[in-house]
Amino acid sequence: MDPVRNPYAPGAGQRPPELAGRDREISQFKVVLERVARGRPERSIVLTGLRGVGKTVLLNSFRSMAIQQLWGTGKIEARPDQSIRRPAASALHMAVRELAPRHRAPDRIEHFLGVLKAFAARDPHAPKGSSPLGIDVPAVRGRADSGDLETDLTELLADAASVATDLGVGIALFVDEMQDIPAGDVSALCAACHELSQTGGPLIVVGAGLPHLPSVLSASKSYSERLFSYVRIDRLDREAADLALIAPARREGVEFKPAALDALYQAADGYPYFVQAYGKVTWDVAAENPVTAGDVAVAAPEAESELAVGFFGSRYERATPAEREYMRAMAALGDDPVPTARVADELSRKPSSVSPARDALIKKGLIYSSERGLIAFTVPHFGRFLRSQPA
Numbered sequence: 001m002d003p004v005r006n007p008y009a010p011g012a013g014q015r016p017p018e019l020a021g022r023d024r025e026i027s028q029f030k031v032v033l034e035r036v037a038r039g040r041p042e043r044s045i046v047l048t049g050l051r052g053v054g055k056t057v058l059l060n061s062f063r064s065m066a067i068q069q070l071w072g073t074g075k076i077e078a079r080p081d082q083s084i085r086r087p088a089a090s091a092l093h094m095a096v097r098e099l100a101p102r103h104r105a106p107d108r109i110e111h112f113l114g115v116l117k118a119f120a121a122r123d124p125h126a127p128k129g130s131s132p133l134g135i136d137v138p139a140v141r142g143r144a145d146s147g148d149l150e151t152d153l154t155e156l157l158a159d160a161a162s163v164a165t166d167l168g169v170g171i172a173l174f175v176d177e178m179q180d181i182p183a184g185d186v187s188a189l190c191a192a193c194h195e196l197s198q199t200g201g202p203l204i205v206v207g208a209g210l211p212h213l214p215s216v217l218s219a220s221k222s223y224s225e226r227l228f229s230y231v232r233i234d235r236l237d238r239e240a241a242d243l244a245l246i247a248p249a250r251r252e253g254v255e256f257k258p259a260a261l262d263a264l265y266q267a268a269d270g271y272p273y274f275v276q277a278y279g280k281v282t283w284d285v286a287a288e289n290p291v292t293a294g295d296v297a298v299a300a301p302e303a304e305s306e307l308a309v310g311f312f313g314s315r316y317e318r319a320t321p322a323e324r325e326y327m328r329a330m331a332a333l334g335d336d337p338v339p340t341a342r343v344a345d346e347l348s349r350k351p352s353s354v355s356p357a358r359d360a361l362i363k364k365g366l367i368y369s370s371e372r373g374l375i376a377f378t379v380p381h382f383g384r385f386l387r388s389q390p391a
Helices: 023-037 055-068 086-102 105-121 149-167 183-199 213-220 240-253 259-267 271-286 291-314 321-332 342-348 351-364 381-388
Strands: 044-048 073-076 172-174 203-209 228-231 367-371 374-377
Touching: 023 055, 044 055, 044 213, 055 073, 055 172, 055 203, 073 086, 073 149, 073 351, 086 105, 086 172, 086 183, 105 149, 149 183, 149 203, 172 374, 183 203, 183 213, 183 367, 213 228, 228 291, 240 259, 259 271, 259 291, 271 291, 271 367, 291 342, 291 381, 321 351, 321 374, 321 381, 342 351, 351 367
Parallel strands: 044 203, 044 228, 073 172, 172 203
Antiparallel strands: 367 374
C-alpha cells in the first residue's frame, strides 16, 4: 500500500486518526464542562493507566473540548525534580491570556497578572533580574507571594477562577505525568483544589498519570480520595481496537479481512499504541487491498523490532545494570504484579539490599507499586520483551 497514504500514527501523545473506545470518558467530560460553567459543583479529574493506553491523547482531547467551550486552558508536564510553581504560573498565564480579549474589565486582568507575577517570582530557581513569564505589569504584593506554595497556589487558583466567573466560563489546568510532582507540591495542589471545591470556583484540574497516582495523592492528603474523580484508562476491547484500524483505512478506500483483524488484535492486545504501531507497519507491507492475515504475519517482526528499540529499548537503556537485573527478575516471575519479597528471592538477595534499585525504578517510572508489597511494570508487555532478550 502507498506509505504516503498510511493513516496510522504511533507516537507519544499523538492523537490517532480514530479515537476509538473513549466515548464514555468524552461524554463524562462534556458534562463536567457544562456543570462547572453553570456554577454546579464538580470534582477535578484524574486519568490513570499504563504507558501506551492513550492518557495523554485523552488529556489533549479534553483540552480541545474545553477550548471549544471558550474556556481558558493551560498544561503542565510534571517532572520529579521540579516544583510546579513556575509551570503552574506559566499554564495559568496562558489560560487567562485566552480569556483576556473577551473580558470587559482590563484592570481585572491586569490585577491577576500582577498576582501571577508575584507568585512566579517566589520560585527560588527563577533567573535573577528577569521578569517572570515576561509579564509587563507591576507585581501585586500580599497575594499569592508568601513563599508557602500551599497558601500561594490556593490564592492564585481562586483569583484565576474569579476571572473566569466574570465571563461565565471556566479554567482547566491539565497536568500530565502527575505522579512526578514532588510530594510537597502534590499536597499544595490538593489543598488548593479542596478550597476551590468548597467555594465553587469554576476551575478544575485534569491530571493524568500512572496507575499508582491515586495512592500518591492519598498519601499527600487523605481527602484526595473524595476530591478527584478517578478514571482508569485501559486497553481497548475488540470492537474498539477493530474500529481504530478499520475507520482510517476505509477513508483511504482500504479494507481488512477478518483474519487480519484477528491477527492484529492478538499482536497488539488492545493497547492503543500497539494498535497504531502494528497497523502502520502492516499497511506498509501489504501488497494489495484488502489486507490479509499474511500481511500481518510479514509485518509483525518488523513492528516488534521497532517497538523493541523505540518503546521498550529506550526505557531499558535508562536503567543501571542493577536496575536491569531487578527488572529481569521481575520478568522471570511473570507479567502480573509480583511481591517484592519474591523478586529478592529470585535474585538470592535480602529485600533490603535490592530496595535501592526498586526505588530508583519507581522514580524513573519503569515500575510502580500497585499495592503495598507488590510491584509491576508501567509498560505493557515489558516483561515479555525482557524475557525475549539475551541475558
